[in-house]
Amino acid sequence: MSLKASPTLSSRSGGCTLTGALSVTTHVRDAASIIHGPKGCAHHNFSLLHATGLDNDLAVIPALVSSALAENDIVFGGEEALARTIQAVSLRDVSAVFVLSTCIVDTIGDDVEAVCAREYGVPVIPVSTAGFLGGTFHDGVNKALISLAGIAQPIEHDRNVNIIGEMNLEYEVEENYAEILRLLTLLGLPAGIRFVHTLKFDEIGMLGAAQLNILRDPSLVPVGEFLKSRFGTPYISSFPHGLSGTLAFLKSVADTCKIDGSRAMGIERALQGEILADFADLGESRAVFSGPVSDPVSFQAAQETADALHIQVGKDSGSTPVPVHPVVGTAGVKRMLHRWRRALHA
Amino acid sequence: MKQIALYGKGGIGKSTTSANLSAALSERGLDILQIGCDPKRDSTRMLMHGRFIPTVMDLVRTQGDAAVTLADVEFKGYNNVRCVEAGGPEPGVGCAGRGIIATFQLLEKFGALNGDVIVYDVLGDVVCGGFAMPMREGYAQEIYLVTSGELMSLYAANNICKAIKRLSSRVKSKCRLAGVICNAKGQPREEELVAEFARRVNSSLIGFIPRDRVVQLAELNKKTVIEYEPASAQAECYRTLALRIMENTSLTIPTPLEIDELESLAYSFI
Known part of the structure; x- marks a missing residue:
């Protein structure tokens, strides 16, 4: 379990549609992603994905290729440069190729879908990701996921x-x-x-x-x-976020899958009780929430945890700042409590 | 060096006017460069006796920028008028506006932008920043609007006034409206109407080119009127225009009209 403070909220300032889509497509490990645009768009994203991977102990080189457009491709259209790039990439050991567009190619109106529809011997999947159209990082994620989901055919359901x-x-x-x-x-x-x-x-x-x-x-x-x-x-x-949120999540999953979740909820409730008991030493402290997170769900989860431990939260002069992070599940609450303990006992 | 640009609605006669203007100017013993800034590449055709010269963008596309030289793109036409066509991408792909910018950069590199007068003949509408290029960066300082008395033609001219107004407000901009050229369709009171339009946009009518069959005949013979029928009244009109442009010092920042203003102006000349 990591206790390192998280670089939270990657959604700050909205982010670039292209980067969001790449955070998805580069995780299809046997495929390659072509960024159809000037070289810089690929370089910038390569650095970001590589560095973030290393931060998560994943020494994976993202499989990014640029169609490397220059001025003449913009004047005469970049479609042939894209076709050449797909052709070259398709000869490598890849099971699929994703083609992501950039601001400039959507400005000049390259028909990326038509180029992708040609025959290359591997599936070529276009994702429209021009950032200037107003999309954010999240929109890029969604577009990539929806494009990928379009490849899968309906099949019989299992229990997964x-x-x-x-x-x-x-x-x-x-x-x-x-x-x-x-x-x-x-x-x-x-x-x-x-x-x-x-x-x-x-x-x-x-x-x-x-x-x-x-x-x-x-x-x-x-x-x-x-x-x-x-x-x-x-x-x-x-x-799920927070203690009650985790219990509600268990119930909701059980209900949707039409199974009895009461036993699981009982076990989880007991686990949460044990964790709170482990942090009983924090009770009666005076704390104030700090950190970069502003989403209400995380604050709610933090407030609920503080209440359960009788930590008084307010802006009194004697209050110690404790960090709020977007916490997932009971384990997330436990991680947050470790950070609070370090702050309150410092 | 005088640098002028002709703008106006598509099909209004910019290229015909430009070519005859260049021909008339060349008769005065001046060194003239005419640059066609339209992917249709037919600006200089009458000066070149019907020949479509290779365009800058064609050569860049087939040979790469590094291999292109000035001799590949500049051609001597009637009376040694130097002719260049910018060209552009195939219709429907790429970015023609960026092509104009790239052409200018290349001509700049060649040191081709010299002589006594440079005439820039630009496509119908200033659809994007690229086609405003001749008005920017100190290229054409004098913009002439070519229009007839038809409402849609005046409308296009008025729109170009908006572009000139916007560009002329920039600190280093030298681009100004120099006048309106009426290339007549032959409608009644046309000259009066265009002169009034010119006055309203804070400019003046610099030339009136009447409608004349000789223009079509010259074109069918792949020549400018100046060359085809040098003694004609029409040729004289172009010579007068050339003289007035050479003597013109009245450069203004235009005051474009609102659409209803423009419509009622046209209406009042029915």
Whole structure:
């Protein structure tokens, strides 16, 4: 378990659509992503993805290729440069090629879809990601997920539960997944695919088999809806936050899967009791919430935790700042409490 | 060096006027460069006796910028008028506006932008920043609007006034409206109407080119009127225009009209 403070809120300032889409497509590990635009768009994103991967102990070189447009391609159109790039990439050992557009090619009106529709011997999947059209990082994530989901065909449902739209660039991505896996196991439900986190292209074919999709965050609702209409799979719109949120999540998953969740909820409630008992030393402290997080869900979860431990939260002169982080599940609350303890006992 | 640009609605006669103007100016013993700034590349055709010369963008596309030289893109036409066509991408792809910018940069590199007069013949509408290029960066300082008395033609001219007004407000901008050229369709009171339009946009009518069959005949013979029928009244009109442009010092920042103002102006000349 990591106690390192998380670089939270990658959504600050909205971010670039292209980067959001790349955070998804580069996680299809046996595919390559072509950025159709000037070289700089690829360089910048390569650096970001590589550095973030290293931060998460993933020494993976993102498979990015640029169509490397220069001025003449802009004047005469960049479609042939793209076709050449796809051709070259398709000769490598890749199971699929994603083609992501940039601001300039959508400005001059390159028909990326038409170029992708030619025959290359591997599936070529376009994702429209020009940032200037006003989309954010999240829109890029959604567009990439929806484009990828379009490849999968409807198949018979099994008992699996898919995890949809993990924030691949967040520091706690693995811990958060582990927590969801733990909760599913508690309910006796098998995990399906991580759509998309360290996935093989062929595994996308299993996307439609799940009986339930769990979205990382409510911003993925358009993806949840798309999967629902394509595969008939219901979804839960967010990972759980806070103690009561985790219990409600267990109930909601159990209800949707039409199983009895009461035993799992009992076990989880007991676990939460043990954790609170472990942190009883924090009781009666005076604290004030700090940190970069401003979303109400995280504050609610923090407030609920403080109340359970009888920590007084307010802006009194004697209050110690304690950090609020977007915490997932009971394990997230426990991590946050460790940070609070360090702050309050400092 | 005088640098002038002709703008106006598509099909209004900018290229015909430009070519005849260049021909008339060349008769005065001046060194003239005419640059066609339209992917349709037919600005200099009458000066070149019907020949479509290779365009700057064609050569860049087939040979790459590094291989292109001035001799590949500049051609001597009637009376040694130097002719250049910017050209552009195939219709429907790429970015023609950026092509104009690239052409100017290349001509700049060649040191081709010299002589006594440079005539920039620009496509119908200033659809994007690229086609405003001749008005920017100190290229054409004098903009002439070519229009007939038809409302849609005046409307296009008025829109170009908006572009000139915007560009002329920039600190280093030298671009100004120099006058309005009426290339007549032959409607009644046309000269009066265009002169009044010119006055309202804070400029003046610098030339009136009547409608004359000789223009079509010259074109069918792949020549300018100046060359085809040098003694004609029409040729004299172009010579007068050339003289007035050479003597013109009245450069203004235009005051474009609102659409209803423009419509009622046209209406009052029915």
